[in-house]
Amino acid sequence: MSNLEDLYREIILDHYRSPRNRGELPTPPAHRVEGFNPLCGDDVVIYLNVRDGVLEDIKCTGRGCSISQSSCSLMSTAVKGKPLDQVQRTIDTFKELMTGHESSLSQDGERDDERDLRTLGELAALQGVVKFPVRIKCATLAWITLRQGLEELA
Amino acid sequence: MTSFSARRVRADVPQLTRVVNGRTITYLDTASSSLQPRAVIEAMSRYYELRHANVHRGVYQTANEATEAYEGSRASVAGFIHAPGGAQEVVFTKNTTESFNLIAKSWGAANLGPGDVVLLSEMEHHANIVPWFQLRETTGIEVRFIPVSDDYRLDLNHLDELLQGVRLLSITGMSNVLGTKNPLKELASAAHDVGALIAVDGAQSVAHGITNVTELDLDFLTFSAHKMLGPTGIGVLWAREAILDAMPPFLGGGGMIADVRTDGYTPARGVTRFEAGTPPIAEAVGLNAAVRYLEGLGMSDVVAHERDLTDDALTRLELTFDGRVRVIGPLDTVERGGVISLDVEGVHPHDVAQVLDQFGVCVRPGHHCAKPLMRRFGLAATARASFGPYSLKRDTDVLLEALEHTLKMFG
Numbered sequence: 001m002s003n004l005e006d007l008y009r010e011i012i013l014d015h016y017r018s019p020r021n022r023g024e025l026p027t028p029p030a031h032r033v034e035g036f037n038p039l040c041g042d043d044v045v046i047y048l049n050v051r052d053g054v055l056e057d058i059k060c061t062g063r064g065c066s067i068s069q070s071s072c073s074l075m076s077t078a079v080k081g082k083p084l085d086q087v088q089r090t091i092d093t094f095k096e097l098m099t100g101h102e103s104s105l106s107q108d109g110e111r112d113d114e115r116d117l118r119t120l121g122e123l124a125a126l127q128g129v130v131k132f133p134v135r136i137k138c139a140t141l142a143w144i145t146l147r148q149g150l151e152e153l154a
Numbered sequence: 155m156t157s158f159s160a161r162r163v164r165a166d167v168p169q170l171t172r173v174v175n176g177r178t179i180t181y182l183d184t185a186s187s188s189l190q191p192r193a194v195i196e197a198m199s200r201y202y203e204l205r206h207a208n209v210h211r212g213v214y215q216t217a218n219e220a221t222e223a224y225e226g227s228r229a230s231v232a233g234f235i236h237a238p239g240g241a242q243e244v245v246f247t248k249n250t251t252e253s254f255n256l257i258a259k260s261w262g263a264a265n266l267g268p269g270d271v272v273l274l275s276e277m278e279h280h281a282n283i284v285p286w287f288q289l290r291e292t293t294g295i296e297v298r299f300i301p302v303s304d305d306y307r308l309d310l311n312h313l314d315e316l317l318q319g320v321r322l323l324s325i326t327g328m329s330n331v332l333g334t335k336n337p338l339k340e341l342a343s344a345a346h347d348v349g350a351l352i353a354v355d356g357a358q359s360v361a362h363g364i365t366n367v368t369e370l371d372l373d374f375l376t377f378s379a380h381k382m383l384g385p386t387g388i389g390v391l392w393a394r395e396a397i398l399d400a401m402p403p404f405l406g407g408g409g410m411i412a413d414v415r416t417d418g419y420t421p422a423r424g425v426t427r428f429e430a431g432t433p434p435i436a437e438a439v440g441l442n443a444a445v446r447y448l449e450g451l452g453m454s455d456v457v458a459h460e461r462d463l464t465d466d467a468l469t470r471l472e473l474t475f476d477g478r479v480r481v482i483g484p485l486d487t488v489e490r491g492g493v494i495s496l497d498v499e500g501v502h503p504h505d506v507a508q509v510l511d512q513f514g515v516c517v518r519p520g521h522h523c524a525k526p527l528m529r530r531f532g533l534a535a536t537a538r539a540s541f542g543p544y545s546l547k548r549d550t551d552v553l554l555e556a557l558e559h560t561l562k563m564f565g
Contacts, residue, residue, distance in 0.1 A: 003175075003512070004508070004509060004512045007508065008505075008563065013563075013564065016564075039520070040504060040519065040520050040521070040534075040535060041520065041521045041525070041528065041534045041535050042504075042534065042535075043534075063534050064502060064504075064534070065502035065503075065504035065505050066501075066502060066505045066564070067504070067505075069502075132508070135504070135508070138504065
């Protein structure tokens with residue numbers, strides 16, 4: 001079961017059972033964006049309050065598996081209150097994590113993204129997903145939706 | 155003479171000896187795709203080793219053998235479903251989905267117009283929904299749905315009203331989500347009473363029941379080989395000869411013509427009119443072997459075996475989990491097949507399926523291409539376990555063990 005415990009780490013189950021920043025924000029002023037995984041029917045809805053280049057508030061609703069919903073919860077805690085350029089970097093770094101950073105980390109030499117990966121904090125708990133290729137889409141759903149929301153606001 | 159033995163069937167299926175994640179595979183995804191017995195695999199490889207050639211073309215011996223094998227499969231299929239007009243009513247397609255597209259785009263486009271109604275049900279697979287919506291875009295037909303009641307069966311209380319203006323009733327023989335088997339004979343009679351035709355999605359029902367299109371008085375039947383122990387890549391459209399004869403061709407190309415000139419073409423007569431291009435020959439050979447294998451088992455014994463498994467699983471799911479694992483489908487085995495959709499308390503179906511995989515258990519999570527049905531019951535997805543002739547009660551043992559672990563993990 002070691003693989004399974006790698007996937008369902010305690011932090012993930014905790015965020016699934018008690019999702020952070022769960023709920024809605026009034027629109028306007030908040031921007032609402034919805035993401036679907038057409039293969040499994042999972043969805044996330046994200047509400048974004050952006051002011052003066054800062055993501056002041058974020059709330060999420062939606063329905064899906066523990067990976068998609070905990071990823072959304074973890075994401076919200078990671079980006080809430082952060083300047084947009086930093087949010088963008090976190091999105092990029094998470095994407096890196098999901099495309100199998102383990103091999104690139106094992107290579108020698110300092111890399112910018114290596115430093116960034118360490119900044120992921122709790123988000124790193126999701127790295128076990130990489131061993132389950134079918135589930136990567138679950139983990140990235142919230143992030144793709146966030147990116148889309150920010151693009152719509154830009 | 156019959157002596158059905160699921161253990162013997164199991165021994166015939168090589169994939170059931172596989173070890174997955176340290177456990178012997180527990181295959182409970184037959185509703186999605188069945189596993190093949192050696193008889194099917196060997197028939198296809200013998201064909202490729204010794205008899206392959208294109209069909210309906212060459213005059214040399216192996217070309218004749220290939221044509222005979224392909225056409226022989228058509229005859230076997232016709233016999234299996236009791237087609238009144240025999241092989242000339244059996245069109246080979248890619249799968250059930252293509253069969254429905256053929257009905258909609260050929261028969262539908264030629265015969266239906268604004269105001270005509272195609273009646274479906276809320277428990278249809280997308281394959282029997284989307285082609286009709288596509289036809290609606292081009293012809294202005296109306297698409298209507300028979301509702302599903304809270305007991306997971308068709309609500310036929312208002313059937314007479316629903317049938318008004320209907321030209322085609324297109325409905326599943328057995329729900330791929332609920333396991334519910336529909337009263338086809340009664341529905342055919344009701345459709346015919348208003349001058350409508352009836353098409354049946356047999357993707358599930360043909361492999362898990364006895365389908366006699368003559369006795370049921372059907373007009374169209376669709377199904378796929380890979381859900382009845384056969385290979386992927388080949389499906390069937392059966393239609394009454396008189397209906398087929400009046401239908402325009404579907405795809406255009408080689409094999410479906412009588413003549414081609416620089417000013418136009420004349421389509422072939424008969425079923426080849428619907429089979430453009432080189433058909434799935436090896437797959438037809440595999441389908442023939444699957445039909446013979448199923449006939450050898452005896453479909454009534456297959457049905458009885460799967461009913462026994464379903465009854466046992468429904469009882470034990472209730473006893474073991476006391477409502478924490480809810481069955482989305484009828485709780486008895488009356489007019490019901492071995493498809494058991496599960497809603498596990500507090501655990502998303504994808505997570506259920508993921509944990510089950512660690513026990514070597516193959517179930518299908520998701521909406522099962524039946525989103526209107528999922529919406530009807532307020533579900534995004536279910537985890538679905540389904541039986542085949544090779545399934546045993548020990549498959550249910552492992553399922554229950556894995557479900558207990560799942561609940562513990564997420565509890």
